[in-house]
Amino acid sequence: MTTATDFEVRNRDSIGLRVQHxxxxxxxxxxxxxxxxxxxxxxxxxxxxxxxxNLSLVLAQVTVIATLALGQTLIILTAGIDLSAGAIAVFSSILMANFCVKAGMPGVLALLLGLACGTAMGALNGFLVTRIKLPPFIVTLGTLTIFFSLNAVVSQSETVRGADMPSLMTWTGESIRFGQFQVTYGSIVMLVLFGFFFYALSWTAWGKHVYATGDDVEAARLAGIRTGRVLFSVYTIAGLLYATAGWILIGRLASASPNVGTEYNLDSITAVVLGGTSLFGGRGGVIGTLIGALIVGVFRNGLQLAGVEVVWQGFAIGLLVLIAVSLDQWIRKVKA
Structure with missing residues (x-):
């Protein structure tokens, strides 16, 4: 005989299953x-x-992290991880600034060379992962240290002022007004990049191969997908995105400083995880990452306005990450 309690339990389980799906x-x-x-x-x-x-400030604050998280998303979709994201961005910004100030290059050439250097750093990560067959965590942990060390050597721990650089280098920090709301050109560049990669992941063969590789690399290989090429392309493109974040960072700070970015790696991963992209690969997307970056910005700004101490702001973000990963584990059980 079915009791009311049994019915309520089954109904609750049914609702939970529907939400899960x-x-x-x-x-x-x-x-x-x-x-x-x-x-x-x-x-x-x-x-x-x-x-x-204030909303303009939140958007400006998350722009660099969101751009880094975009590259991080591509890698995490393939079940990898990149701990060198912030190091590549900061080192790229230092290289761009020094190309202008010390080498006397015009802004366009310095920017292109800086982007090329960031791309090469990402390609190095991709080479070590795909050719040498090293785990992404170990590879990027090593290059994190290497790039930050080279950053200190090249910069000599000196900040390059934006006033000493061509206007192109700090252009991303300029803004346009929509009434009381201001949007920096860096934020516009970031949103365009998100739009492009949303299309690339959703509607191109390359995007489908990225998802397939992250979901099951062996099955993707047996299906004819050249998984090595896919992984190499992902790390290389991520390097280009990190270098772009470095350019945006120059505009944001109105300078190129070697002493920033120590928290960028974790922040970029946090944005990806909060955005619903699975750390196990094969599920998620860039729109979720953008929302995840905004969540981080909204929480930090909102807690600051509420008078919460910085240490508790970090506590709240960390708690959100744990909840997001737990939710991801629960959602993945649908496949079972």
Whole structure:
């Protein structure tokens, strides 16, 4: 005989299963809900949060991290990880600045060479992963140290002022107004990149190969996908994106400083995880990553306006990451 309690348990399990399937098919819904709830909550706590000037600040603050997280997303989709993202960005920014100031190059040439150097650093990671067959974690942990060391050598621990560089190098820090809302050109560049890679991952053969490689590399190889090439292309493109983030960073700081970026690696991974991309590869997307970066920015800004100490802001972000990973594990059980 079925009791009311049994019915309630089965009904609750059925609802949970439906939610599980919905989130598995639409991984962006969870992060979007978190972003909306956080925005409403912080707006209630402090009305200044929703002001156009503050929202402009949040977008400007997350632009560099979001661009780094875009490259990180491509790698995590293949079940890899990149701990050198921040190091490549900072080293690329230092190289661009020194090409201008010390080598006397015009802005366009210095920018192109800086982007090429960042791409080469990403290609080095890809070569070590695909040809030498080293684990991505070990490879990027090693290159993290190498690039930060080279950064210190090249820069001699000196900051290059934006005033000493051509205007192109700091252009990403300039902004345009939409009423009271301001958007930097760096943010526009970041949004264009997200749009491009949303298309590339969703509608091109390369994008489908990236997902297939991350979901099951051996099955992808047996299906005729050249997984080595896919992985190499992903790390190389990520290097280019990191270098672009370095250019945006120069505009954001109005200088090229060798003493920033120590937290960028973890922040970029945090944005990807909060955005619903699985650390096990094969599931997620760049729109979720953009939302994840905004979640980090909204929480830090909102907690700061609420008067919460910095240490507890980090605690809140870390707690969010643990919840996101636990949710990902739960969602992945749909496949079973």
């Amino acid at each position: 919905v989130l598995h098919g639409n991984p962006v819904l969870g992060p979007l809900a978190v972003l909306l709830v956080a925005t409403v909550a912080f707006s209630i706590v402090n009305q200044r949060f929703i002001a156009a000037a």
